[in-house]
Amino acid sequence: MDKPRYRFYSGYLREKYQCKVYKLPVNLPVTCPNRDGQLGYGGCIFCGQSGAGFESLPEQMPVAEQLKKNMEYIGKKYGAEKYIAYFQNFSNTYMAPQRLKDYLEETCIPGVVEVYISTRPDCISSSHLEEADAFRKRTGMDVTFELGLQTVNYHSLAKLNRGHTLAEFVDAVLQVRSRGFGVCAHLILDLPWDGMLDVVENAKVLSALGVEQVKIHSLYIVRETEMARIYLENKIQLVSMEEYVQRVIGFLEYLDPEIVIQRLIGRAPEEETLTANWNTSWWKVKECIEKQMTHMDTWQGKKFDYLRGKAVRRFL
Numbered sequence: 001m002d003k004p005r006y007r008f009y010s011g012y013l014r015e016k017y018q019c020k021v022y023k024l025p026v027n028l029p030v031t032c033p034n035r036d037g038q039l040g041y042g043g044c045i046f047c048g049q050s051g052a053g054f055e056s057l058p059e060q061m062p063v064a065e066q067l068k069k070n071m072e073y074i075g076k077k078y079g080a081e082k083y084i085a086y087f088q089n090f091s092n093t094y095m096a097p098q099r100l101k102d103y104l105e106e107t108c109i110p111g112v113v114e115v116y117i118s119t120r121p122d123c124i125s126s127s128h129l130e131e132a133d134a135f136r137k138r139t140g141m142d143v144t145f146e147l148g149l150q151t152v153n154y155h156s157l158a159k160l161n162r163g164h165t166l167a168e169f170v171d172a173v174l175q176v177r178s179r180g181f182g183v184c185a186h187l188i189l190d191l192p193w194d195g196m197l198d199v200v201e202n203a204k205v206l207s208a209l210g211v212e213q214v215k216i217h218s219l220y221i222v223r224e225t226e227m228a229r230i231y232l233e234n235k236i237q238l239v240s241m242e243e244y245v246q247r248v249i250g251f252l253e254y255l256d257p258e259i260v261i262q263r264l265i266g267r268a269p270e271e272e273t274l275t276a277n278w279n280t281s282w283w284k285v286k287e288c289i290e291k292q293m294t295h296m297d298t299w300q301g302k303k304f305d306y307l308r309g310k311a312v313r314r315f316l
Contacts, residue, residue, distance in 0.1 A: 005293045006252050006300035009213070009262040017113060022080035024070040024112075025088045026063055027056035028103060032091045032120060039122075039163035044150075045226035046160065046188075046219065048272060056089055063106035071111060084114045093119040093145075097127040104135045104143075116184070118146040121172035122164045129179045136181075144182035146215065147172055152205045156193045161226070166205070173209045184213035184262060189247045190239035191219060199247045203254035208307060215262040216251070218244055218285070221274040228274055241278040245289050249298060257301030264289050 004011070013021040035043040057066045067085055074080055085107040093100060107115050117132070124145065132143045147169060151157060154165040169185075176183050185206055189199055206214060219238065221231050230236050239247070248264055265285045268276040277285055293299065309316075 005290065005298070006261045006264075007257065007259065009260050012213075012260045017082050019081040020079055021082045021084060021113070022074050022078055023084040023086040023116065024067050024074065025056045025086050026066050026107075027059045027061075027089050028063070028087055028092055029059040030090045030092055030094055033094060033123065034161060034163035035090075040161060042161060042226060044160050044162055045230075046222065048222040048225055059089075063103055064109055067107065067109055067112060081111075082113045083111050084116055085112050086116045086118070088116075088118050091120045091123045092117050093128050094123045097125070097131045100128055101131040101135065104132065107141070108139055112141070114142040114144065116144045116146055118148070118186075120162075120164065121147045121149065121169040124172050124175060126175065129175060129181070132181065133179055142182065144184060144213070145172075145176045146184040146186060147176075148186045149202075150186065150188045151191055151194055151198060152201050153191075153194050153198045156191050156198070159193055160191075170205075170209065173211060177210060182212045183209075184215055185211050186215050186217065187251075188217045188219050189251055190244045192236040192238060196247065196250055199251050200254050203251045204306060206259065207254070207256035207304065211259060213260040213262055214255070215266075216248060216264050217266045218277055220266075220268040220276040222268070222272055223274055231274065238275070241280065241285065241288070244278075244285070245292055248289050249293055249296065252293075252300040253298055253303045254306075255300055256304055257299075259300075261300070 032043055033039040035041065057069060061069075063085070067083070071083055074083075087103070092103075104115060115135075135141070136143050149166075149169045150160060150162065152166050152169075157165055173183050173185075187202055189202070191198075219227075221228050221238075227236075231238070252261070263286075265277060265282045267282045270276070
């Protein structure tokens, strides 16, 4: 098998923009509704005080300045020619639509060709999408919404203190796609309460909804979180690296082959975590997944045969 065994994000960006493109993290002064009391307190039990943006610049720094500083560093280091402004930390639509419009306008600097907005599925309204649509039409810059799902298992979502269930994710995807925006879903494939059936169902739900991209994480145990507390009290058992590899492969086999894979494994700051990626470099885990896929002679979409009336195909 000569072609890649899954659809690489870097290749997708090069096809789209005909050059090397790099995402630049932007840190906005935002929070989440399960942190400020709207839905609850404490946030997701796995999320630290800095949210997901451990490499971001200070939130008080203007958006354009953050982009220019990151552009100067990343452009030189990685040879990127164009950039994506990535509103990364916490829930970046948990604000008034006018405020979102203002932040979007600040991304309009030379070299930035797209905006990615990371948020929760219960934090998107038609008014937010109208502002994003107006921005897209006015500037010609694409907008993609990254939605934190983590799992389709709503029992696990409750344990994580997400404050939403699968229904809100489905609603958000339908809203975003109806406006012609791209959707990326975030998943944690090794949650201690999930099994392979949940992993496969993740792939099936994303495929059925027509999600365009997916970002896969392993579970990090961040210090001074509720997840850290129950981990130290031996109330959860973490999935082994070997099991994680099999879960990722199983997920990919059932996933629509057109869906872009942003990553198979993430990174976390060592000083802030009790354990992350089995104390192994992220690229080694990624390499292990790819080698195992080659050994098994499998690929993304190998088992993507379950939609559009599978049970009645023999009558057609």
